[in-house]
Amino acid sequence: MPDESDATGGLSPRDDPDHRVRIPVTSLRADAPQFQIAAKNPRRAEIVASSGFLLAAAGFAGFGAAYWQNWSNFWLALTFSVGFAGLGYGMVVWGRYLMPRGPFSESRHRLAPTAVEREVFVQDFAIRGKVAVERRGFLLKTLGIASGIFGVVLSFPLLRSLGPLPKKTLTQTAWRRGSYLVDITGRKISTSDLEVGGFITVFPETDIGGAYSQTMLIRVDPPPASGYLTPPPQFAKQRATWAPQGYIAFSKVCTHAGCPVGLYEELTKQMLCPCHQSLFDVTDAAIPIFGPAPRPLPQLPLYIDDEGFFRAQDGYDEPVGPGYWERGND
Amino acid sequence: MIDALFNWFDERLGISGSGRKMLNKIFPDHWSFLIGEIALYSFIVLLGTGVFLTLYFVPSSKDIVYEGPYAPLRGQIVSEAFASTLKLSFAVRGGLLMRQMHHWAANIFVGSIVVHMLRIFFTGAFRKPRELNWIVGSTLLILAIFNGFLGYSLPDDLVSGTGIRISFSIVESIPLIGSYAAFFLFGGNFPGNAIIPRFFILHVLILPAVIVGLLSAHLGMLVRQKHTQFPGPGNTPRNVVGAPLWPTFVAKTTGFMCLTVAVTGLLSAFFQINPVWLYGPYVPYKVSYAVQPDWYMGWLDGALRIMPSWEIVGFGHMIPNVFFPAILLPGITFGVLQAWPFIEARITHDHAEHQILDRPRDRPKRTAFGAAVFSFYFVLFGASSTDVLANYLSISLNVVLTSFRYLAVGVPVVVFAVTYRICKEMQRVPTAGKRKRANVVLRSAEGGYSTVPAEQRPGDAVPRVEPLPLDEDIQFLPALAGAPRAGNGSPEEQAPEPPAEQSDGGRRGGVFTIPRVYR
Numbered sequence: 045m046p047d048e049s050d051a052t053g054g055l056s057p058r059d060d061p062d063h064r065v066r067i068p069v070t071s072l073r074a075d076a077p078q079f080q081i082a083a084k085n086p087r088r089a090e091i092v093a094s095s096g097f098l099l100a101a102a103g104f105a106g107f108g109a110a111y112w113q114n115w116s117n118f119w120l121a122l123t124f125s126v127g128f129a130g131l132g133y134g135m136v137v138w139g140r141y142l143m144p145r146g147p148f149s150e151s152r153h154r155l156a157p158t159a160v161e162r163e164v165f166v167q168d169f170a171i172r173g174k175v176a177v178e179r180r181g182f183l184l185k186t187l188g189i190a191s192g193i194f195g196v197v198l199s200f201p202l203l204r205s206l207g208p209l210p211k212k213t214l215t216q217t218a219w220r221r222g223s224y225l226v227d228i229t230g231r232k233i234s235t236s237d238l239e240v241g242g243f244i245t246v247f248p249e250t251d252i253g254g255a256y257s258q259t260m261l262i263r264v265d266p267p268p269a270s271g272y273l274t275p276p277p278q279f280a281k282q283r284a285t286w287a288p289q290g291y292i293a294f295s296k297v298c299t300h301a302g303c304p305v306g307l308y309e310e311l312t313k314q315m316l317c318p319c320h321q322s323l324f325d326v327t328d329a330a331i332p333i334f335g336p337a338p339r340p341l342p343q344l345p346l347y348i349d350d351e352g353f354f355r356a357q358d359g360y361d362e363p364v365g366p367g368y369w370e371r372g373n374d
Numbered sequence: 375m376i377d378a379l380f381n382w383f384d385e386r387l388g389i390s391g392s393g394r395k396m397l398n399k400i401f402p403d404h405w406s407f408l409i410g411e412i413a414l415y416s417f418i419v420l421l422g423t424g425v426f427l428t429l430y431f432v433p434s435s436k437d438i439v440y441e442g443p444y445a446p447l448r449g450q451i452v453s454e455a456f457a458s459t460l461k462l463s464f465a466v467r468g469g470l471l472m473r474q475m476h477h478w479a480a481n482i483f484v485g486s487i488v489v490h491m492l493r494i495f496f497t498g499a500f501r502k503p504r505e506l507n508w509i510v511g512s513t514l515l516i517l518a519i520f521n522g523f524l525g526y527s528l529p530d531d532l533v534s535g536t537g538i539r540i541s542f543s544i545v546e547s548i549p550l551i552g553s554y555a556a557f558f559l560f561g562g563n564f565p566g567n568a569i570i571p572r573f574f575i576l577h578v579l580i581l582p583a584v585i586v587g588l589l590s591a592h593l594g595m596l597v598r599q600k601h602t603q604f605p606g607p608g609n610t611p612r613n614v615v616g617a618p619l620w621p622t623f624v625a626k627t628t629g630f631m632c633l634t635v636a637v638t639g640l641l642s643a644f645f646q647i648n649p650v651w652l653y654g655p656y657v658p659y660k661v662s663y664a665v666q667p668d669w670y671m672g673w674l675d676g677a678l679r680i681m682p683s684w685e686i687v688g689f690g691h692m693i694p695n696v697f698f699p700a701i702l703l704p705g706i707t708f709g710v711l712q713a714w715p716f717i718e719a720r721i722t723h724d725h726a727e728h729q730i731l732d733r734p735r736d737r738p739k740r741t742a743f744g745a746a747v748f749s750f751y752f753v754l755f756g757a758s759s760t761d762v763l764a765n766y767l768s769i770s771l772n773v774v775l776t777s778f779r780y781l782a783v784g785v786p787v788v789v790f791a792v793t794y795r796i797c798k799e800m801q802r803v804p805t806a807g808k809r810k811r812a813n814v815v816l817r818s819a820e821g822g823y824s825t826v827p828a829e830q831r832p833g834d835a836v837p838r839v840e841p842l843p844l845d846e847d848i849q850f851l852p853a854l855a856g857a858p859r860a861g862n863g864s865p866e867e868q869a870p871e872p873p874a875e876q877s878d879g880g881r882r883g884g885v886f887t888i889p890r891v892y893r
Contacts, residue, residue: 078842117470118643124471125639128632135629143622149613149841150400152600152729155503206558213563214553228659245659255539255565255658296659301678301696302543302564303536306661319536319665320679321761321771334772336678338685338695366543367685367694368553 078148083141090142096134103127214368217295218251219344219359225261225293228253234352235289238263241310245296248356256364258296259344260315261354262308262326266290276329282361283329286345291354293344294330297365298322300337315341338367398844401623402603402616406493411627412486415634417589419479424578426472432458433574435530435567444651452530452655455570459529459650474642480522481647482638484670487515495714495744498732499602502725505715507595510588512711517585519670524577526648526668530570535656536665538569540678540696547697565658604731608841611729615841666758676757677703680778707751735806738797746790753782 083089103126110119157165177184225233225246233246243262251257264273267290275283286292294315298305303319308326314333315324322337324330330341342364345357363371384390401407434454440447442457443464452460462469491511494500500508523541527534542564545556561568603609603616617623641647653662667675677699686693710717718740719725734741756763757778764771800806812828 076842077839111468114467117474120468120471121474121639121643125636125643127636128639129636132629132632132634132636135625135632137629139622139625139629143625145839146617146622147403147608147615147839147841148398148400148618148844149608149615150398150600150618150844151613152611155599203558207561207566207568208557210553210557210563253657253659256563258659300543300683301540301700303539303665304659304661306659307663318661318663318761319540320675321775322683332683335775336681336683336695336699338683366546366696367692368546368556369549369551369691369693370553371692372687372690 078146079144081142082145086142089137093134093137093142096130096132096137098130100127100130100134103130210370213256214365214370215363217257217360217364218248218254219257219259219356220248220250221356221358223248223250223356223359225259225346225354225356226252232353233261234354235291235348236352238291240267240290241265243308246293246354256297258304259293260296260305260308261291261293261346262315264290264292264313264326265310273327276331279329283343283345285347286343286357288346288348291346291348292326293346293354294324294326294341295344295360295364296341298337299332299339299341299364299366300335302366305341396597397618397620399597399619399623400601400614400616400844401619401627402601402614404604406497407601408630409486409490409493411630412634413483413490414589415631416479416483416486416638417585418631419475419635419638420483421582423472423476423479424582426469427462427476428578430458430462430466430469431455431528431574433528433571435565435570447651447654450655453570455528455530456650456655459531463651471639471642474647475638477526477647478641478645479638480525481668481670482634484515484518484522487511487518488670491515492744492748496732496734496741497602497604498728498737498740500715500718501728502715502719503599503727504595504602507592507599508715509712510592510595512708514585514588514592515711516708517581517588521577521581521585522668523671524573524581527573528570528577529648529650530656531650532653532656532660532662533665534650535565535658536661537667537671538656539564539658543694544696544700547694548701549691549693549697565656600729602729602731605733607838609730611727613841613843618844663761666762669755672758673751673754674700674704676754676760676778679760680754680757680775680782682779735797735800738794738801741797742790742794745793746786749789750782750786753778753785757782 103123106123107120107127109115110123226249227233227244227246230249230252233244238244238261240263243260246259246261247254247257264287268274271289272285273287273290273292274280275286294305296304296306298317298319300317300320300322303317305315305317305322305324307316307318308314309316313326315326315330316322317324317335317337320336322335323333324337324341325333329343332338332340342360342362344360346354347357349355380389432454436454437451438454438457440450440452440457440460442448442460444460447460459473462473464470494508494511523537527538527541542556542560545559546552548555557563559569559572560566561572600614601616603614606615609615617626654660666672678696681695681699683695684698685695732740757775760771760774760778764774767774809831811830813825814828816824816826818824
């Protein structure tokens with residue numbers, strides 16, 4: 045009996061004649077209009093609700109059959125949903141029409157404490173804190189040292205060990221001086237592989253399928269009379285021999301957000317990134333002419349060796365792909 | 375039997391007192407209060423279907439040769455994650471249903487949170503004392519968006535893999551720590567093998583745990599602070615008017631939960647979602663046309679697209695282009711969102727407690743501002759399909775993109791002005807939104823006209839019923855509390871009680887029996 049155990053503690057409210065017990069009591073009257081159900085015709089509402097439940101029963105039984113017989117996803121989903129729809133419909137009708145229609149109210153009490161309550165709390169907190177902490181500066185310091193060391197140590201498993209430092213992987217690709225251009229199967233690409241206006245994704249042999257070394261090799265139409273595609277004036281000096289016989293290669297990693305710049309339009313000689321629609325002009329050093337990409341695609345310097353295979357004169361002379369903090373003006 | 379069981383628990387946990395208070399918790403009857411419930415119930419669907427999915431999904435990017443029942447991909451090299459997603463879709467009984475329901479429920483989850491948040495915003499429900507709950511709620515929105523992104527990245531298909539690639543670039547773009555953060559998150563340079571298992575544990579354990587915790591806090595604060603309510607006859611700042619938790623609300627809300635499940639199921643029956651077998655496995659050098667994220671990431675994708683091609687370079691460092699639309703914009707968005715209650719209080723100097731909701735028209739500036747901001751994100755969302763629009767409307771991509779740049783600036787301005795104007799107009803018509811009583815014009819035989827009000831339409835003439843307080847505190851003397859049997863009336867009792875049928879009185883000091891009125 046709770047009362048007895050209260051009494052043994054000597055704290056029973058009954059022992060204190062002035063103590064008043066507050067018990068919230070519902071002032072209910074069965075005949076109050078709020079307690080009348082909303083339905084004018086309860087019998088009908090009951091039939092409607094129960095037919096919802098019967099529909100649910102049928103739906104779930106159908107779901108069982110569909111599962112057992114391994115019917116298609118459509119029938120599984122349909123029977124399942126019919127089951128839940130019937131259940132939900134019945135419950136809502138029940139709650140809406142066959143329960144007291146209300147409205148009811150409850151009172152709202154202030155949540156903010158009174159000045160006294162707050163004062164008492166603050167006092168208690170401060171006094172106990174004073175006793176426990178004040179004049180224990182040395183303890184606090186040693187505690188701080190211990191937790192601080194733990195915090196620093198913890199940052200290794202939680203952070204540092206998660207991955208290697210970037211180092212050179214962001215600035216260098218697998219392309220090296222003399223790398224062969226190979227396709228995804230590892231086959232070396234030669235001058236006979238591309239139609240005029242054609243294009244192909246190529247990799248260095250050491251990194252086939254690589255996310256950063258993927259490069260687009262394009263055969264621009266018409267082939268240049270001079271033997272090399274003419275670079276725009278600002279690159280005339282260093283890029284004069286980079287595009288032999290009308291073949292030109294650009295990094296396929298978009299300088300905007302790193303998507304593969306996978307579309308080449310032969311007519312306009314533009315490369316398009318399908319993610320955010322940046323357009324690069326292949327005949328103009330892949331300078332972005334439209335969209336959010338801020339920098340041209342890096343160009344891979346090519347040469348054709350004696351056997352007619354494409355090879356890289358060197359790796360890319362700038363980091364490929366999107367920008368990052370450590371990357372300055374190259 | 376049930377009595378005995380209840381007693382057993384009650385004696386040990388003391389349920390009756392606080393439990394009865396809980397039974398009386400009032401839920402206002404307004405449709406807009408249901409939107410948050412949709413979010414809650416779609417989250418339950420997510421948990422249920424998600425547990426099913428974890429039984430079969432393999433979070434690994436290890437390459438294997440696909441040998442499953444889907445013929446077009448047989449023999450191809452795919453990751454274990456992708457292969458297990460196909461297995462879930464084709465070989466596991468009910469697996470496709472669970473996958474589709476999970477994905478649909480995620481879309482509904484984020485969507486209902488957004489609409490719920492708009493309701494809270496436009497009615498001013500975030501004002502004192504509910505600022506904390508606004509912060510918790512908007513944090514839930516952020517987590518829901520994040521977890522949605524992580525979730526649809528897991529199957530390792532071509533579309534989601536491209537999304538992961540973009541997310542790497544976005545993390546990489548953060549000044550100072552970006553490249554380190556990206557390498558630590560991905561366990562090395564993109565793509566690596568770590569990201570699928572890491573996203574998996576974040577998606578199924580860590581973020582759901584945080585969401586459940588915050589959700590509990592959200593609902594706990596709701597119970598503690600009680601609901602707000604719209605102004606209306608009988609609604610005062612000192613009360614809450616509506617239906618009690620037991621039994622009316624329980625019946626309605628359980629039904630509503632079932633209906634939410636049913637709608638999710640029907641969507642999964644009729645509308646295919648995320649058919650990853652059509653996209654194929656992710657390969658870093660491949661990409662498909664019309665690469666779009668789920669809708670709740672659309673505004674970010676749109677922002678990435680319409681951002682001018684700027685980039686800040688200097689002092690040997692770079693702030694990349696994607697930083698502005700993908701880090702700065704969401705940072706400002708969510709920052710302002712979380713701080714909004716305080717921003718508004720600072721502007722209006724309104725630091726009072728508010729339990730009664732605003733009608734949006736009565737706060738034209740807030741309403742216009744909210745509508746303008748929302749329209750901005752809506753334009754960004756539209757901009758995430760520039761390529762599809764250009765293709766569909768057969769106009770040049772350049773025109774579409776340029777127009778979106780102008781729209782992003784122009785639409786919010788127009789929306790602000792128009793919304794403000796509409797609010798002002800509506801204020802002037804007090805009956806706006808209410809049904810008007812029709813007039814019947816009669817022409818007499820002599821040609822004269824007279825007007826009489828039409829008959830009341832059904833539903834218009836329902837007499838208003840005063841709300842009945844469920845929790846009136848009455849005070850009584852301890853001496854009376856000691857009485858062995860209940861219900862024989864303390865002097866302060868306000869309403870005569872119906873005859874008591876059965877009593878739990880002896881156990882609790884014999885004060886009252888609860889009248890059984892729900893017969």
